[in-house]
Amino acid sequence: MDTPRRLRPSGDRGEDMPPARPFRSQGLRPGPLGGRRDAPPLGQLADARPLPDPLVPAPSDPEGDGPRRHGPWCATQFVAAVQMADRAGYDMVELHAAHGYLISSFISPLSNQRTDDYGGSLANRMRYPLEVSRAMRAAWPAERPMSVRISATDWVGEAGVTPQEAVDIARMFREAGADIIDVSAGQTSTEARPVYGRMFQTPLSDRIRNEAGLATMAVGNITDFDQVNSILMAGRADLVCLARPHLADPYWTLHAAVALGDEATEWPKPYLRGRDQARRLRDRAQEALRA
Numbered sequence: 566m567d568t569p570r571r572l573r574p575s576g577d578r579g580e581d582m583p584p585a586r587p588f589r590s591q592g593l594r595p596g597p598l599g600g601r602r603d604a605p606p607l608g609q610l611a612d613a614r615p616l617p618d619p620l621v622p623a624p625s626d627p628e629g630d631g632p633r634r635h636g637p638w639c640a641t642q643f644v645a646a647v648q649m650a651d652r653a654g655y656d657m658v659e660l661h662a663a664h665g666y667l668i669s670s671f672i673s674p675l676s677n678q679r680t681d682d683y684g685g686s687l688a689n690r691m692r693y694p695l696e697v698s699r700a701m702r703a704a705w706p707a708e709r710p711m712s713v714r715i716s717a718t719d720w721v722g723e724a725g726v727t728p729q730e731a732v733d734i735a736r737m738f739r740e741a742g743a744d745i746i747d748v749s750a751g752q753t754s755t756e757a758r759p760v761y762g763r764m765f766q767t768p769l770s771d772r773i774r775n776e777a778g779l780a781t782m783a784v785g786n787i788t789d790f791d792q793v794n795s796i797l798m799a800g801r802a803d804l805v806c807l808a809r810p811h812l813a814d815p816y817w818t819l820h821a822a823v824a825l826g827d828e829a830t831e832w833p834k835p836y837l838r839g840r841d842q843a844r845r846l847r848d849r850a851q852e853a854l855r856a
């Protein structure tokens with residue numbers, strides 16, 4: 566039998582990357598170098614055998630009854646994704662229960678029009694999302710965190726998920742194994758009227774964190790490191806996610822670390838001369854300001 570080919574996308578330099586300490590023991594760790602100490606080096610799976618194909622055909626559903634017939638099959642797809650993430654060496658997985666995707670469409674009363682045990686009350690609307698969450702948690706190593714992303718409001722007032730209901734939703738996911746709630750909003754209805762602005766979803770994270778006593782991630786139009794630090798220091802979230810700023814500047818975090826005078830952030834070895842230059846330029850700019 567052929568020996569599986571091992572991918573080495575960055576050649577030997579991939580192994581220059583120092584492993585990071587585990588998430589739970591280190592708290593927030595800015596920088597590009599995620600990964601557990603025991604994780605295989607980039608591109609080298611410890612076990613290169615292919616997983617059994619998880620994408621078995623869905624059962625046919627002539628009566629159109631979703632969760633009872635498709636639910637267990639669909640949950641196996643989430644579990645297969647978790648198993649693949651584990652084998653690929655990921656530090657964290659997230660159940661996407663926001664933005665109108667499958668799980669979100671159970672949670673929101675705008676999309677969930679069911680009249681059986683999976684629709685109506687919040688407990689019923691959460692039944693399938695919690696089944697999936699528990700199945701994922703059971704498949705994911707206990708020492709590694711699992712996040713759940715929710716839409717903490719449908720932005721349609723009382724007809725949809727409200728921020729108050731989101732506190733209960735977050736609690737229910739916590740009880741079903743989530744370590745942290747990634748607090749997004751909306752994208753569930755064309756009727757939505759979002760109140761958009763700087764850090765516009767952070768109040769939702771603040772509410773869930775402080776009313777339910779849960780760890781949260783804040784996300785949404787957070788663009789500079791002062792905002793990030795203010796959110797963390799004010800206890801409005803435990804982690805902060807930035808999406809578009811990293812599209813504009815993939816090294817956003819490294820640049821923020823230099824600007825803040827942070828010396829602890831690890832840079833990939835091939836980039837160290839860029840780091841040193843960035844620090845010199847920062848020091849010169851500060852001296853010029855003082856002069």
Ligand SMILES: Cc1cc2nc3c(=O)[nH]c(=O)nc-3n(C[C@H](O)[C@H](O)[C@H](O)COP(=O)(O)O)c2cc1C
Binds near residue numbers: 749787808
């Ligand atoms: C190009 C792009 C693709 C995105 N894809 C997804 C996605 O697949 N699922 C998701 O939940 N959010 C997605 N988002 C939303 C981001 O995760 C994030 O919540 C949103 O951009 C707000 O954060 P930001 O203001 O830092 O960009 C996407 C955003 C962008 C810009």
